[in-house]
Structures are given as C-alpha cells and as structure tokens.
Amino acid sequence: MxxxxxxxxxxxxxxxxxxxxxxxxxxxxxxxxxxxxxxxxxxxxxxxxxxxxxxxxxxxxxxxxxxxxxxxxxxxxxxxSQTLSENSVNDSSxxxxxxxxxxxxxSPKERSPYKHYEVTHSDHILKVMDEMRITGKFVDLILIAEDKEIPCHKVVICAVSQYFAQMIDLALPEIQHHAVVDITFQILSELIKFAYTSRITITDSNIQQILSASMYLKMSAVTSACVCFIKRKINPSNCVVLKKFAVSQKCTELIDFAQSYTLKNFTKVAQTQEFCEISLEDLLSYISSDHLNVLHEELVYSAVISWVRHNAEERKSLLPIALKNVRLPLIKPQYLLDVVQKDQLIRSSKECEPLLDEARRFQLLADQRPLMQSSRTQPRISYRDQVSEILVVVGGLNKDKILVPDCFYYSFPNVSGRSLAKLKVSQTAYSVATVNNNIFVTGGAAKSSCNEVWAYVPSLDVWQQVASFSEARYLHTSIGLGNHLYVVGGHNGTNRLDSVERYNPDSNTWVKVRPMLQPLSSPTAVTCDGCLYVIGGAGGPSPNEIVSSVQCYGPSTDSWVLLEPLPQPERGAVAANLNGIIYVLGQHRRVHAYNKHLNQWKAMNNTNGGHLHGAATVHRGKLYIAGGLHGNNYINGTIEVYDQLSDTWTVVSILNTPVYAQGFVSIFKDIR
Incomplete structure (x- = not known):
C-alpha cells in the first residue's frame, strides 16, 4: 500500500x-x-x-x-491550493x-496558549516536604525546645513565621542551623506541624498556650484561628478575663472584641464574680463609654457600688473617680433620693457630694438644664435606641423675607412635619448646628449684629439661652466637631471676619482659636476625619467677590491649610459629609464631591431644584437637603434625598412653610 x-x-x-x-x-x-x-x-x-x-x-x-x-x-x-493568491480569499475567518x-x-484556538492549574499542587508539595521533615531529608534548621530537637526546613518555617524569618535573616553564620525557642516542646511541635500541613487542633486546654506562642512567633494565621475559637467561646463570665489575657498578649483584635462584648452585655457581666476582680482602669473603660448597653443609668450605679464593696477598704477611695463616670443626672429622682443619697459609701465621701449636687440641680431646675450640659447629662447610645432619629427644620425666612420662628421635625417614612418648641430669637442670618444632640443657634442680625447663642434641649423640648461668644457676627457658619461648637467667619456690619471661636458645652464657655487664612462671609462648613473644612463664601471688599477656596482647620495643631479649591466659586452653598465624601451644593442646582484622600473635586448630578442658602444634613446614613432659593425669586419648599450609589436626587417631602436661611439638622428625640 x-x-x-x-x-x-x-x-x-x-x-x-x-x-x-x-x-x-x-x-x-x-x-x-x-x-x-x-x-x-x-x-x-x-x-x-x-x-x-x-x-x-x-x-x-x-x-x-x-x-x-x-x-x-x-x-x-x-x-x-498553495498557488492561490491571498487576494482571492474572501472570508478571512x-x-x-x-x-x-x-x-x-x-486556528485561533490552536494558536492560543494552554494555561494549566494543578489544584492539588501546593498540598502535594507540603505533603512531600512534611515527609522530608519526618525523615530528616534536606533539613537545614534544628529548633530546640525544652532540650528537645525539632528538625525543619528554613524556607517553610520562614514562610509562616515572621519571627523566624527575621531571626534567621539577622543570625550569625554559626547559629544559622540551630535555634533555641522559649516555648514548650509540645506547643512548638504543633505549630511546626501546622507550617507543613496547614492544620492545627485548638482546644479549651491549649488555646492560651497556642495563642501566646503564635503571637510570640508572629504566626498570623494561627493567631486568627485562635481569635475565631475564642469568639465562639466568649460569655459574660469570661469576657473580662479574656480581655485581660488579650492585653497581656497585645492582641488588638481580641481586645476590641472582648471590650465590645462586655459593653453589649454589661448588665449580665456586672453580676459575675469576675467583674468584681477587674481593675479601676477596666471599670472606667466600660462605664465611661457612650456605647455601654444599659436600659437605665441605675444599673451602672449599682455595678460601681458592687465593685467598690467587693474590696471596700482598698477601693472606697476610688469611688469618687468611678462615680464621675456614672451619669447621675439621668438617674430617676426617686432612686437618687432613696438609694444613692442614703448609701453609706456615698455619705462618707466628701468628693462625691458635688456630683450629687449636680444631679439634684439638673433634675430640679429644668429651665436651667441647657446651662448645665456635660458628659454626665448626655444619654448613652443605648438610651437613644429607645428614641427616634428625626430631621428638624429650624426657623428661616419666608417669601416676604420675614423671620419664621417655627420648628418642625420629620420622621420618615412619615412625610408630614410636626411642631416643636418655637425659636425665641428675633434676628436673621444666624447659623444652626448640633453638639451632643443639642441644637445651637448662634449670632445673626436684627438692627445690628449680635452674639447671642440659644440651645434646644430635645428631652425637654425647650430653647434656652447660653453663654454668648465675644465677637458679634452674622452671615457666618457654625459646626459641631467632637464635643465642641465652632463659629467661623461672618460679618460684623462693617467688615468680613476671619475670627473663629469655640464653645465648650460642659463649662458653658467660649475661647478664640487661630483665625482663618482669609476673612469670609456666607461660607459653608463641614467636618471630616476630625478636621473642620470652610468652603467658599464672599471674601473681598466687594459683595460680589465670591471665592472658591477650601480652608482646613486641625484642632490638634490649631492651624489652617489651603486645599484644592472648588471648581467654581460659591457663596451661600451648603455642605455635608456622607461616608467620608464631602458634598457641596451650590448655585444653579450644581453639586460637587470632594475626596480628601485624593484632594480632588468631582462634578455630580444636579439636585431637582435650587437650594442656595438652604441647609443639608446626614440622617440615618443618607444625605438630605431642604429649602433654599431656586433662582432669585423663588423659594424651594422641597426636601430631597441623595442616593450615593446611583448619584440621583429624589423629592421625599414638602416643607410646612417654604423657607431659606434656615437650619436643618438630625437629632435623637422621644416622639412617642
């Protein structure tokens, strides 16, 4: 063939x-x-x-x-077919x-490379290397624990342990092949087996030793496994002990978890014997926290007294320190009278008397409560879970440029506004901000500029005048940062101001801080990551000289720096911080977003209507804007909400009275 x-x-x-x-x-x-x-x-x-x-x-x-x-x-x-010309080819495919x-x-399929991935490759290599370790083949490192030898391979051990990687890298030649480890032979053997097999057995009896050894050897994978094991085992009886152990091991993840668990389950934890053994430092870390989960403050007081009585001779001198972190003004009056004041430990301590006086005055003098605001008068977050987060519209000007004293709140999905106590001011061009869940109205102008400050206390539904700042101003901006209120810039009737003043609600006092880099009126302010941003405004002798500058103030350094300016100048704009992005809403419905990490601005989709000289706030994780001027002749009476993912605005409600130059803030209040 x-x-x-x-x-x-x-x-x-x-x-x-x-x-x-x-x-x-x-x-x-x-x-x-x-x-x-x-x-x-x-x-x-x-x-x-x-x-x-x-x-x-x-x-x-x-x-x-x-x-x-x-x-x-x-x-x-x-x-x-080889003699055919390429020009005669009609279908190149x-x-x-x-x-x-x-x-x-x-063909294209034949020309493409074939990429192969062997799923079991890494497991096979580890298995073979483990067999080599057991038989002593190619071993280049001997670990010694309790005078017993553990042969292994440097490349494997260094891959899972930063401790060994650093030690071998820095070791002298003569000690490259032997290393003494201050860990029990049994635990070290388990960790070396893990390096070769990726498997380790964690039990109640060895968890502390394994976690301690993994932290020491910097074996992060084993440490994470231990933390996961402990998270499954934590309970009210052992959480404070686990936190103490985590602190000794400097295991940050476990420290944070144990702390959070104790705060969340404080009522049960405080009833355990282990709680009575904690240090003063740990006790203060719990009872001073806003996140302490208790139904009422009487439980906190009871826990402190039990802790002191557990070792009264040594701890009675510590009672005033602990009691400063109990929010006595929020305790029920009857409990304060019948239990706290009659307790022998309290009566025998002169340092506790001022704390009792503060609580009694706060409860008896309701009209003076705004002047007595401190960390002890602020409800914990767990109390706030029993109230509602609401949006509040404060005052403003109507279509006739007449001051509107009304205050309304909105609790979505209910779209209708409901009344709160009326504003008591007679001036306009004031600024509105919140600190510690209280609303503050600062400055303004009637016949002249003023320096008045009024505070709204949600629990009482009252407005109360507090300490005035030093330099009268209007067309300024204000913002809450930490536990302080800042008033920035503005106009005094003659000149634009660069001055900045800070209010401490605890002491009801004002102090001046470093002035801005440029005098401004009608700017907007927002906070982000502990800094204060002042954006736009009018900055020259002419009322029409609008600026695009962005000034950033750092409270820790008491200093200002200039950042990337707005793409367009703005005066009377509003700003808010939503998930770390600063949004500025200005003229002609335009919206710009600022990324502080990139120091860049980006144009976003416009709002449905204009909101110049309106107000914006973040409420329940969403950005809302209300009121303001739409053009020069119309007041926008809508409330809009922003969807950050789709970059869209939606009208969700209508103001009871269309206003501009108003306040618009989010607070917690019992509206039942």
Whole structure:
C-alpha cells in the first residue's frame, strides 16, 4: 500500500473533497506530526451507484487502494491550493494565507496558549516536604525546645513565621542551623506541624498556650484561628478575663472584641464574680463609654457600688473617680433620693457630694438644664435606641423675607412635619448646628449684629439661652466637631471676619482659636476625619467677590491649610459629609464631591431644584437637603434625598412653610 509521508512537525487540516467524486461527507483528513492516519466510514452520493457496484446510501469501508488514491487526490488538492493568491480569499475567518514551509495554518484556538492549574499542587508539595521533615531529608534548621530537637526546613518555617524569618535573616553564620525557642516542646511541635500541613487542633486546654506562642512567633494565621475559637467561646463570665489575657498578649483584635462584648452585655457581666476582680482602669473603660448597653443609668450605679464593696477598704477611695463616670443626672429622682443619697459609701465621701449636687440641680431646675450640659447629662447610645432619629427644620425666612420662628421635625417614612418648641430669637442670618444632640443657634442680625447663642434641649423640648461668644457676627457658619461648637467667619456690619471661636458645652464657655487664612462671609462648613473644612463664601471688599477656596482647620495643631479649591466659586452653598465624601451644593442646582484622600473635586448630578442658602444634613446614613432659593425669586419648599450609589436626587417631602436661611439638622428625640 502506498503510504503518505509527512514532515514530523506537519499539521494539516483538509477541506471536504468535491461531492462529484466522493459524496457529501466523503472524507475528513487530519494529520499531526507522525500520528497514524484515521479512517472514517463515508456516505456514497445518492445520485448514482459507486464503482464497486454497491447500492446507493450504503456505508462501506475504503480499501487500501481506495485510500491510497484518496490520499493522493487530497494531497494534490492541497498542493494546488498553495498557488492561490491571498487576494482571492474572501472570508478571512475560514481561508488564511498558508505558511511557506508547507504547514497548514493554525486556528485561533490552536494558536492560543494552554494555561494549566494543578489544584492539588501546593498540598502535594507540603505533603512531600512534611515527609522530608519526618525523615530528616534536606533539613537545614534544628529548633530546640525544652532540650528537645525539632528538625525543619528554613524556607517553610520562614514562610509562616515572621519571627523566624527575621531571626534567621539577622543570625550569625554559626547559629544559622540551630535555634533555641522559649516555648514548650509540645506547643512548638504543633505549630511546626501546622507550617507543613496547614492544620492545627485548638482546644479549651491549649488555646492560651497556642495563642501566646503564635503571637510570640508572629504566626498570623494561627493567631486568627485562635481569635475565631475564642469568639465562639466568649460569655459574660469570661469576657473580662479574656480581655485581660488579650492585653497581656497585645492582641488588638481580641481586645476590641472582648471590650465590645462586655459593653453589649454589661448588665449580665456586672453580676459575675469576675467583674468584681477587674481593675479601676477596666471599670472606667466600660462605664465611661457612650456605647455601654444599659436600659437605665441605675444599673451602672449599682455595678460601681458592687465593685467598690467587693474590696471596700482598698477601693472606697476610688469611688469618687468611678462615680464621675456614672451619669447621675439621668438617674430617676426617686432612686437618687432613696438609694444613692442614703448609701453609706456615698455619705462618707466628701468628693462625691458635688456630683450629687449636680444631679439634684439638673433634675430640679429644668429651665436651667441647657446651662448645665456635660458628659454626665448626655444619654448613652443605648438610651437613644429607645428614641427616634428625626430631621428638624429650624426657623428661616419666608417669601416676604420675614423671620419664621417655627420648628418642625420629620420622621420618615412619615412625610408630614410636626411642631416643636418655637425659636425665641428675633434676628436673621444666624447659623444652626448640633453638639451632643443639642441644637445651637448662634449670632445673626436684627438692627445690628449680635452674639447671642440659644440651645434646644430635645428631652425637654425647650430653647434656652447660653453663654454668648465675644465677637458679634452674622452671615457666618457654625459646626459641631467632637464635643465642641465652632463659629467661623461672618460679618460684623462693617467688615468680613476671619475670627473663629469655640464653645465648650460642659463649662458653658467660649475661647478664640487661630483665625482663618482669609476673612469670609456666607461660607459653608463641614467636618471630616476630625478636621473642620470652610468652603467658599464672599471674601473681598466687594459683595460680589465670591471665592472658591477650601480652608482646613486641625484642632490638634490649631492651624489652617489651603486645599484644592472648588471648581467654581460659591457663596451661600451648603455642605455635608456622607461616608467620608464631602458634598457641596451650590448655585444653579450644581453639586460637587470632594475626596480628601485624593484632594480632588468631582462634578455630580444636579439636585431637582435650587437650594442656595438652604441647609443639608446626614440622617440615618443618607444625605438630605431642604429649602433654599431656586433662582432669585423663588423659594424651594422641597426636601430631597441623595442616593450615593446611583448619584440621583429624589423629592421625599414638602416643607410646612417654604423657607431659606434656615437650619436643618438630625437629632435623637422621644416622639412617642
């Protein structure tokens, strides 16, 4: 039989031969290298009988001579196809130029690389290396614990332990091959096995040893496994002990988790024997926290007294320190009278008397409570869970430029506004901000600029005048930062101001801080990551000289710096911080967003209506804007909410009275 000879590297793909000679699907021929030829059963054309005399549409097997003839014909057809010009190729996907070496062209699939990933490769390597460790093959490091040797491979140990990686990297040549480790042999053996097998068994009996050893050897994967184990086991009886252990190991993740668990379950934790054994430092870390989860402050007082009585001789002198962190003004009057004042430990301590006086005055003099604000008069967050977060519209000017003293609140999804105590001021162009859940209205102008400050106490639904700041001003801005209130810039009737004053609600006092880099009126202010940003405003002698500057104040350094300016100057704009992004809403409905990490501004989608000289705030994790001027002649009476993901604004409610130059803040209040 005649054979078909090809070059070793040949790859050929033939087209089907002519139907006149061999039928519809006569023969497909593929050869690769020196692989043997394949044979196929073929169909005979239905039009005629073939040369063998067989009936049509019957399957037959090609004889050796037929195959030889067929092979010769196919090769002739292929060779003839080499003379075709590239210009005659109409379909590039099926007809390609043929390589000059006589090989068939490769399809895109054949040309693409084959990428292989062996799923079990890493496990196999670890298994083999573990076998080498056990048999001592290629071992280049001996660890010694309790005078016992543990052979291993440097590359494996250094890959899982930063401690060993640093030690071996810095070790002298003569100690490169042996290392003494101050860990028990059993625990070190378990950790070395983990390095080779990625498996370790953690139990109640070995958890402390394994966590301590993994922290010491800087084996982060084992440390994480230990923390996960402890999180599953934590309960009110052991959480304070686990925190103490975590502190000794400097395991930050476990410290934070144990602290959070104790705060959340404080009522149960305070009833355990372990709680009575904690240090004063730990006690203060719990009872001073806003996140302490208690239904009422009487539980905190009871826990403190129990802790003191557990070792009264040594701890009674610490009672005043602990009691300063109990919010006695919020304790029920009857409990204060019948329990706290009659307690022998309290009566025998002169340092506790001022704290009792503060609580009694706060409860008896309701009209003076705004003047007695301190950290002890602020409800804990767990109390706030019992109240509602509401949006409050404060005052403003109506279409006739007349002061509106009304205050309304909105509690969505209820879209109708409800009344609060009316504002008592007579001036306009004031500024509104919140600190410690109280609303503050500062400055303004009637016949002249003023320096009055009024505070709204949500629990009492009253406005109360507090200490005035030193420099009268209007068209200024104000903002709460930490536990302080800042008033910034403005106008005194003659000049624009660069002065900045800070209010401390605890002491009801004002102090001046470093002035701005430029005097401004009608700026907007916002806080982000502990800094104060003053944006835009009017900054020159001309009332129309609008600026685009961004000034940033750092309270810790008492200093100002200039940042990337707004893309367009703005006066009377409003600003808010939503998830670390500063949004400025200005003229012509435009909105710009500032990324402090990139120091860049970006134009966002416009609001539905104009809100110049309106107000914005963040409420329940969303950005809201209300009121303001739409153009020069119309007041926008809508409240809009912003969707940060889709960059869209939606009207959600209508103000009871359309206003501008108003306040718009979010606070917690019992509205039941």
């Amino acid at each position: 005649t054979s078909l000879t090809m070059m070793p590297s040949t790859r050929i793909k033939m087209e089907p031969v002519n139907e006149e000679d061999y039928g519809t699907d006569a023969m497909r021929f593929v050869a690769s290298g020196n692989e043997s030829l394949g044979r196929e059963i073929v169909n005979v054309s239905p039009s005629t009988r073939d040369q063998t005399g067989g009936p049509p549409n019957k399957k037959r097997t090609l004889s050796h001579s037929s195959l030889d003839n067929l092979s010769t014909t196919l090769c002739n057809k292929y060779q003839n 099926s007809c390609r130029s043929t390589p000059t070496d006589g090989t068939a062209p490769l």
